[in-house]
Amino acid sequence: xxxxxxxxxxxxxxxxxxxxxxxxxxxxxxxxxxxxxxxxxxxxxxxxxxxxxxxxxxxxxxxxxxxxxxxxxxxxxxxxxxxxxxxxxxxxxxxxxxxxxxxxxxxxxxxxxxxxxxxxxxxxxxxxxxxxxxxxxxxxxxxxxxxxxxxxxxxxxxxxxxxxxxxxxxxxxxxxxxxxxxxxxxxxxxxxxxxxxxxxxxxxxxxxxxxxxxxxxxxxxxxxxxxxxxxxxxxxxxxxxxxxxxxxxxxxxxxxxxxxxxxxxxxxxxxxxxxxxxxxxxxxxxxxxxxxxxxxxxxxxxxxxxxxxxxxxxxxxxxxxxxxxxxxxxxxxxxxxxxxxxxxxxxxxxxxxxxxxxxxxxxxxxxxxxxxxxxxxxxxxxxxxxxxxxxxxxxxxx
Numbered sequence: 001x002x003x004x005x006x007x008x009x010x011x012x013x014x015x016x017x018x019x020x021x022x023x024x025x026x027x028x029x030x031x032x033x034x035x036x037x038x039x040x041x042x043x044x045x046x047x048x049x050x051x052x053x054x055x056x057x058x059x060x061x062x063x064x065x066x067x068x069x070x071x072x073x074x075x076x077x078x079x080x081x082x083x084x085x086x087x088x089x090x091x092x093x094x095x096x097x098x099x100x101x102x103x104x105x106x107x108x109x110x111x112x113x114x115x116x117x118x119x120x121x122x123x124x125x126x127x128x129x130x131x132x133x134x135x136x137x138x139x140x141x142x143x144x145x146x147x148x149x150x151x152x153x154x155x156x157x158x159x160x161x162x163x164x165x166x167x168x169x170x171x172x173x174x175x176x177x178x179x180x181x182x183x184x185x186x187x188x189x190x191x192x193x194x195x196x197x198x199x200x201x202x203x204x205x206x207x208x209x210x211x212x213x214x215x216x217x218x219x220x221x222x223x224x225x226x227x228x229x230x231x232x233x234x235x236x237x238x239x240x241x242x243x244x245x246x247x248x249x250x251x252x253x254x255x256x257x258x259x260x261x262x263x264x265x266x267x268x269x270x271x272x273x274x275x276x277x278x279x280x281x282x283x284x285x286x287x288x289x290x291x292x293x294x295x296x297x298x299x300x301x302x303x304x305x306x307x308x309x310x311x312x313x314x315x316x317x318x319x320x321x322x323x324x325x326x327x328x329x330x331x332x333x334x335x336x337x338x339x340x341x342x343x344x345x346x347x348x349x350x351x352x353x354x355x356x357x358x359x360x361x362x363x364x365x366x367x368x369x370x371x372x373x374x375x376x377x378x379x380x381x382x383x384x385x386x387x388x389x390x391x392x393x394x395x396x397x398x
Contacts, residue, residue, distance in 0.1 A: 049071050079100050079107070092121055094109075097126045098127045105126075109125060113139070122142045124158060236339055237332070239383050253306070260285070260289030284320045346391065
């Protein structure tokens with residue numbers, strides 16, 4: 001819910017940013033319905049925008065600004081070239097520079113609006129300031145956008161035109177260089193994106209905290225277990241393949257590996273003594289339950305979800321839920337299996353008392369090549385003292 005709320009806020013703020021004050025033009029003539037011919041060479045299902053400008057650099061800026069799945073983009077360097085494209089392609093909107101070689105942008109705008117062969121597209125006129133609003137009205141333009149404009153100005157103008165709002169964009173309060181205006185706006189967008197990313201990451205962490213709190217409510221030992229094994233697993237991953245930690249989902253997967261136990265009856269989770277055969281089968285469902293709970297969650301797309309599903313697989317193929325063997329088991333799950341077992345053995349559980357740290361280390365070393373990947377066990381042996389210090393630090397802060 002926290003993540004959804006943040007995303008809603010971000011979209012809301014983006015919508016507000018996109019709105020700019022406009023001066024109204026007279027209402028254009030109603031757009032006649034047009035039957036579009038089949039054109040398999042162009043993408044379908046997206047709004048078509050034609051860019052007409054004799055400056056290749058500006059066309060590239062415009063194309064980059066509009067690069068999104070919702071638009072299909074074509075470009076032309078003159079009114080004549082644009083007319084040929086518009087005649088067969090029938091764009092929903094034309095972004096058109098006033099100063100073009102040959103036929104002027106104003107003349108082409110009027111032609112686009114008056115000739116049904118073009119489909120009466122919306123038109124956003126671009127001008128360096130010499131074109132008046134009266135001239136734009138006479139040509140039938142929907143929006144007049146004065147240079148230099150920012151990406152947000154352009155997107156706002158296009159959005160207004162596609163919503164059938166006939167408006168005049170005010171001049172931008174910036175220097176005369178279009179590229180500098182774009183660079184300034186890009187800098188501001190990057191700063192806003194960084195702030196939004198931090199906000200989204202905070203929402204992710206809050207979501208994780210909520211989930212782990214819910215798990216801890218079922219079993220206090222299990223909840224603390226999640227925090228400890230996350231630290232152990234990060235330590236072992238750094239020793240074996242540090243690049244795996246570049247995947248942000250991995251640490252979330254370490255922390256949430258047992259989230260499927262939310263779906264296991266407390267009578268089984270808290271049972272004192274060995275589980276019966278049927279109870280064991282129910283308990284062994286928790287990796288699958290966890291995977292189903294977290295599937296499609298963006299913060300776990302990647303290695304994290306593999307940890308949730310496969311952390312109880314064994315090197316010898318006797319694990320669960322998929323009875324994977326050896327290198328069939330995802331590397332992150334092989335690493336995590338050692339961290340998980342270490343903590344399970346060194347903490348009290350309802351069905352048994354914890355053993356001493358040294359006993360747990362000996363048991364993990366003995367299980368090399370059976371329960372655990374030998375490579376992971378070797379890395380564990382080199383980091384064992386650091387893992388011990390981590391356990392002691394967490395015990396003091398608990």
